[in-house]
Amino acid sequence: MPMPDATTIARDRGEGLLFWLTGLVLLVGLPVLNVLPDPESWLHVSDFALNRFGKFLCFAILALGLDLIWGYTGILSLGHGVFFGLGAYAIGMHLMLTIGKESVYGSALPDFMVWNQVKELPLFWKPFYSFSVSVAAAMLVPTLFAFVFGFLAFRSRIKGVYFAIITQALALCAWLVFNRNETNLGGTNGLTDFKQILGFRLSEPGTQRALYILTVLCLGAAYVLCRWIIGSRTGRVLVAIRDSEQRVLFSGYSPANYKLFVFVVSAALAGVAGALYAPQVGIITPAQIGVLPSLEMVIWVAVGGRGTLVGAVLGAVGVNWSRSVLTNYFPELWPFFLGGLFIAVVLLFPDGLVGLFAHIREKWAAGGITRKPAPSSETGGQEAQ
Amino acid sequence: MAERGSIIYLEGVTVDYDGFKALNRLNFIVNYNELRVVIGPNGAGKTTLLDVICGKTKPAEGRVIFGKDVDLLPLREHEIVQLGIGRKFQAPSIYANLTVWENLDLSLKRESKGVVATLLGKSAQAERDRIGRTLETIGLADCAQQRAGSLSHGQKQWLEIGMVILQDPQLIMVDEPVAGMTDKETEQTGVLLQSLAEKHAIIVIEHDMAFVRQIARIVTVLHEGAVICEGPVDKVQSDPKVQEIYLGHRKQKNAHAAAG
Numbered sequence: 001m002p003m004p005d006a007t008t009i010a011r012d013r014g015e016g017l018l019f020w021l022t023g024l025v026l027l028v029g030l031p032v033l034n035v036l037p038d039p040e041s042w043l044h045v046s047d048f049a050l051n052r053f054g055k056f057l058c059f060a061i062l063a064l065g066l067d068l069i070w071g072y073t074g075i076l077s078l079g080h081g082v083f084f085g086l087g088a089y090a091i092g093m094h095l096m097l098t099i100g101k102e103s104v105y106g107s108a109l110p111d112f113m114v115w116n117q118v119k120e121l122p123l124f125w126k127p128f129y130s131f132s133v134s135v136a137a138a139m140l141v142p143t144l145f146a147f148v149f150g151f152l153a154f155r156s157r158i159k160g161v162y163f164a165i166i167t168q169a170l171a172l173c174a175w176l177v178f179n180r181n182e183t184n185l186g187g188t189n190g191l192t193d194f195k196q197i198l199g200f201r202l203s204e205p206g207t208q209r210a211l212y213i214l215t216v217l218c219l220g221a222a223y224v225l226c227r228w229i230i231g232s233r234t235g236r237v238l239v240a241i242r243d244s245e246q247r248v249l250f251s252g253y254s255p256a257n258y259k260l261f262v263f264v265v266s267a268a269l270a271g272v273a274g275a276l277y278a279p280q281v282g283i284i285t286p287a288q289i290g291v292l293p294s295l296e297m298v299i300w301v302a303v304g305g306r307g308t309l310v311g312a313v314l315g316a317v318g319v320n321w322s323r324s325v326l327t328n329y330f331p332e333l334w335p336f337f338l339g340g341l342f343i344a345v346v347l348l349f350p351d352g353l354v355g356l357f358a359h360i361r362e363k364w365a366a367g368g369i370t371r372k373p374a375p376s377s378e379t380g381g382q383e384a385q
Numbered sequence: 386m387a388e389r390g391s392i393i394y395l396e397g398v399t400v401d402y403d404g405f406k407a408l409n410r411l412n413f414i415v416n417y418n419e420l421r422v423v424i425g426p427n428g429a430g431k432t433t434l435l436d437v438i439c440g441k442t443k444p445a446e447g448r449v450i451f452g453k454d455v456d457l458l459p460l461r462e463h464e465i466v467q468l469g470i471g472r473k474f475q476a477p478s479i480y481a482n483l484t485v486w487e488n489l490d491l492s493l494k495r496e497s498k499g500v501v502a503t504l505l506g507k508s509a510q511a512e513r514d515r516i517g518r519t520l521e522t523i524g525l526a527d528c529a530q531q532r533a534g535s536l537s538h539g540q541k542q543w544l545e546i547g548m549v550i551l552q553d554p555q556l557i558m559v560d561e562p563v564a565g566m567t568d569k570e571t572e573q574t575g576v577l578l579q580s581l582a583e584k585h586a587i588i589v590i591e592h593d594m595a596f597v598r599q600i601a602r603i604v605t606v607l608h609e610g611a612v613i614c615e616g617p618v619d620k621v622q623s624d625p626k627v628q629e630i631y632l633g634h635r636k637q638k639n640a641h642a643a644a645g
Contacts, residue, residue, distance in 0.1 A: 091579040234504045236480075236487050243480040247545075250439060250474075251492045252552060254499075304611045 015310070019223065026216045028059070031209055046203040054212035054280045056317045061215075061222045062273035063300050063316035064309060065266030065290070068226055070298065071306030072235065073262050074242030075159070078294050079167030082174040083142035083267040085289025087274025089178070092191035092284045093125060094134035095202075099195050105118060111187045111193065122184045131198060138275035139268050146267030147260065154256040159245070162208050168291060175290030190285030197279050208280065215276045219313070222269050226309050229265070238262055305352025314353055332345055388393070390453070392417045392556050392586045393438060393470075398447030400433050400610070406482045407433040407454045408444065409610035420582035422597050424621075425607035426630060431590045432475065434607070435558045436589075440465045451556075463498070471554030474563045477541035481534030485525055485544060488533050489516045492548035516551065523547040523577070539570040546577065557581065558588045563596050575599040606630075 030053065033045040062084055069075050096110040105114045109121060129135045149170065152164060181187040200207040229235050240248050241255050248255050278284045287293075296319075304315020319341070327334050349356045391414045400408040408430045415421050423431050436442035437449060440462040449457040458464055480488050493512055495502070520526040523543040528536065533544060542562055549557055559578065563571040568638045571593070578600055581587060591597050597604065597618065604621045606614040621627055 152528065229504065232504050233491070233506050234500060236483055236491055237503055239482055240480040240488075240491055242481055244478040246474065247478040247548070248491075249462050250466055251462050251548065252494070252498045253491075253503075254461070254463045257500055374415050 012085045017156075017228075018310070019220075019246070023220055025214070027213065027220075031213060034205075034209060038079075040371040047208065050212055051208050051280055053210070053317075054215045055277060056320045057212075057215045057219050057299065058273045058277040058280065059316040059320055060295075060313040061219050061276070062270045062297060063220050063224050063304070063312040065269030065273075065305075066297055067268075067301050067306055067309060067312035068229065068238075068382045069262050069266045070301060071308070071312065072230060072242065073238040073259065075259060075263070076161075076164040076298065077167045077263070077266070078164050078291070078298065079174075080266070080270050080297050081289040081291075081294035083146060083270035084274040084277070084293075084297075085174060085178065085284070085286075086142040086228040087138040087271030088160050088278040088284040088288070089185060089191065090128070090134050090138035090271075092194070094131060095194035095197060095279060096186075096191050097125070097129050098197070099193065102195050104191070110186070112181075112189060115185065116181050116184075117182065118185075125184070135275065139271050142267045142271035142274075143264055146264045150260045150263040154259045157256070168294070171289070171291045171294045175286050178286040178289065186285075188286060190283060190288075191278070192283035192285075192312070194279060194282055202279060202282065203379060211276065211280050216281070217271055218276060222272070223309060223313070224263075231264075231310070234258070234261075299338060299345075301352075302345050303341060303352055303356030305356075308352075308354045311352050311354035313316075318353065388415070391415065391450075392419075392452060392615055393435075393588075394448075394450040395437070396448045396450075398437060398444045398449065400437060400442055401445045406610050408437065408447075411447070411607075411611055414613060415586055415588060417555075417586055418582070418584075420578065420587045420589070420600060422601040422604045423607060424591060424594075424597060424604060426441070429607040430610040431607055432510060432560060433610075435560055435588070435590065438465075438556075438558065440469055448600070450472045452480055459556075464597060466552060466554075467498070469553070469555040470558070471549035471552045471556070472548050472558045473542075473562065474547050475564065477538065477545050479533045479536075479541055479544050479548070481532070483533060484530050485533050485536070486516065488537065488544060489519060489547055489551055493551045494553040519547045519551055522550070522580075524573070539566045539574075542566065542574070543577070544568075546574075550581065554585065556586045556588070558590075560590045561592065562589065563591070563593055571596055572599070 030045055030050060033043055034047065034050045037044040056255055062080060064082050066077065069077055099110065100108060101115070103109075103111045103114075105111055107114050109118065113121070128137070153166060158166060177183055178185055178190075179188055185191065194202050196202055197207065197211075198208070202208070230238075235256055237248065237253060241258060245255050248258075274284070297316075300315040300319045301312050302315070303319050304313065305311025319338075322337070323334060345352060349359075351358070390444075393413075393415045395413040398408050398411045399406060399411075405421070411430070411434070413434065423434065425431055433442060437444050438457065440457060440460055443458065451457050451465075451468060451470065455468060457468075460468070468542055480491070483491070490512075493516065495506070497503075512603065517526070520529055523546060525536075525540060525544060525547065533541070536544060546559070546562065562578070563574050566574065575596060578587060578589065589600065601618050603616065604618055605612055606621055606624075606627050608630050613630070614621050614627050616624075
C-alpha cells in the first residue's frame with residue numbers, strides 16, 4: 001500500500017517553519033525595529049521604509065491570488081489590476097468622505113466634485129459613509145464582478161490567449177471608465193488627500209504601523225487560504241485543468257466551475273490588497289489599475305516562480321523593491337529593466353527565483369534532492385501561453 | 386450485470402461539418418457486456434462516433450439513447466460521464482504534473498465532483514484500496530508516486546485506462562489504445578481490455594488488424610459516416626464491400642507509391 005501523502009507532508013513541514021519565521025520577522029521584528037532603536041542607529045527601520053514595505057506586502061496578497069489562477073490553473077489573467085482597483089476605490093471613497101470640512105475647499109463634498117461642479121453627492125457614494133460597508137464592498141464588489149465576468153467567459157469556454165486578451169480589454173475599459181470625470185470617481189487624479197481612518201490620523205506613524213501589521217496578518221491569512229486550497233483535492237483539480245482540461249471534463253468535473261471558483265478567489269484577494277493599499281499609499285488613480293499595472297502583476301509572479309506560493313510573495317516584494325531602489329537612481333531605466341527581467345525569466349529561468357534556488361540547491365547537494373517543489377514548466381508553459 | 390438489451394443506441398445520427406457529413410444517418414447499437422471493435426478507413430467517422438456519445442459533438446439530427454431511456458443529447462459532457470460513460474482518448478491525456486496516484490485519485494467516481502465537495506473531501510480507506518487494486522490491474526503499482534509525465538508512452542495509455550476504470554463506467558470507449566505501443570505492450574493491453582469486458586460494455590476503435598483479431602468478437606465497419614458491415618471478424622474480413630473499401634484504399638496508396 002503506497003503512502004500517497006508522504007512527500008507532501010515533508011515539504012509542508014519545511015514550508016511551515018519558513019512561514020512562521022517569516023511571519024515573526026514581518027509581524028514583530030520590523031515594527032519593533034521601527035519603534036525601539038534610536039533613529040540614527042543602523043538597526044532602525046524608518047517610518048517611510050515600513051510604510052513602503054507594507055505596500056509591497058499588499059502586492060504580495062494580490063500575487064498569491066494571481067498565482068492561484070495563472071501558476072496553478074494555467075489561466076492567464078491580464079486584468080487583475082481592475083479587481084485591485086475596485087478594492088482600493090471602495091476604501092478610497094470612504095476615506096474621501098471622512099475628510100469632511102478639512103478639504104481644500106472646505107466643502108463636505110470631495111474636492112474633485114467641487115472642481116467638477118457636482119453639487120450633490122452621487123447616490124452610489126452614499127453607502128460609503130459607513131466604514132463596514134466600505135470594507136465589505138472592497139471584497140464583495142471585485143468578487144461579484146469577477147463572478148459575472150468569469151461566469152460568462154468560462155461558460156463560453158473562452159480559454160488560453162483569448163481569455164488573456166479579453167481580460168486585458170477589461171483592464172483598458174476600466175481604465176477609461178475611471179478616467180472619466182463623469183464617472184464621479186476623481187477622473188485622472190483619482191482619490192487622494194486622505195486624512196483619517198476610523199478617527200486615526202493617516203499621517204501618524206502609529207496609524208501606518210497598525211495598517212502595516214494588518215497587512216501582514218491579511219497576507220498570512222491569504223497564504224493559509226491558498227495553501228489550503230492547493231493542498232486539497234481542488235488544488236489538484238486546478239493543476240489537472242492546466243495539464244489536460246479535456247481529461248478533467250471527461251472525468252466528471254465541470255472545469256468551468258473550478259475556473260470560476262479560482263478566478264473569484266483571486267479577485268477577492270486582489271480586492272483586499274487594494275483596500276489595504278489605498279490608506280497606506282494615500283492615493284489611488286486609474287494609472288494604478290489599467291493595462292500596464294495588470295501586466296506588471298503577472299511579471300511579479302513570473303519572476304518569483306509561478307506555481308509556488310512562496311514564489312508569488314517573493315516576486316511581488318522583490319520586483320517592487322528593486323523598482324523603488326532603481327527608480328531612485330536611474331528613473332528612466334526602470335521600464336527597460338522590467339522588460340529585460342521578464343525576458344530573462346522566460347528564457348533563462350522559467351520557474352522563477354524559486355526554481356533558480358531549487359536548482360542551485362540541487363547542484364549544491366549533488367543529487368540529494370529529487371522532487372521539484374514547483375510543477376515543472378513542461379506543460380504549464382504551453383497552456384499558460 | 387443483469388441488464389439486457391442495448392447500453393447505447395444511436396438512430397439516424399448525422400453530424401455535419403459545413404457540408405461534410407462525418408456521420409450520415411448512422412445506426413449503431415451496443416449491448417450490455419459487449420466488447421465491440423469499430424474499424425474503418427481514415428475519415429470514416431469513428432472518432433466522431435465517440436464524440437457524439439460522450440457529448441463532445443452534438444449531432445444535427447438523430448437520437449442517442451443510453452441504457453433503457455436516457456437521452457444523451459441535452460446533457461453536458463461531465464453529466465454524461467457521471468451517468469457511467471468513460472472515454473480514453475487517442476493521444477494519452479493524463480495530468481503530467483501530478484503523480485500517478487493523484488491522477489487516479491481525481492478520476493475515482495465520487496458522489497459529487499463539485500468545488501465544495503472536492504475542497505472538503507478526504508480519501509476514505511476504501512477509496513485508497515480501490516486505487517491500489519487498479520494500480521495492480523494496470524501494472525503501475527511501482528510507479529504510484531512517480532510524476533505521470535515521466536511515464537513511458539505505453540504506461541501513460543494504461544494510466545488513462547486505469548483512470549477511466551475508476552470512474553466506474555458501464556460503457557468504456559477506447560480510441561486506438563495500442564497506437565505507438567510495442568508488440569508486448571499491445572498484447573498486454575488486449576488482455577487488459579478482455580478482462581474489463583467481463584464487467585463493462587466496451588467500444589474500441591482500432592486500426593491494427595492483428596490486435597482486432599486478438600480481442601474482437603463483433604466488429605463494426607464504418608465508411609463515410611455509416612455502418613457498411615457488422616459481424617464476427619472472419620465474416621467482416623471476407624465481406625466484398627469491406628474488401629473493396631480497404632483494397633480500394635490500398636490500390637490508391639500503391640498507385641501513389643508507384644507514381645512517387
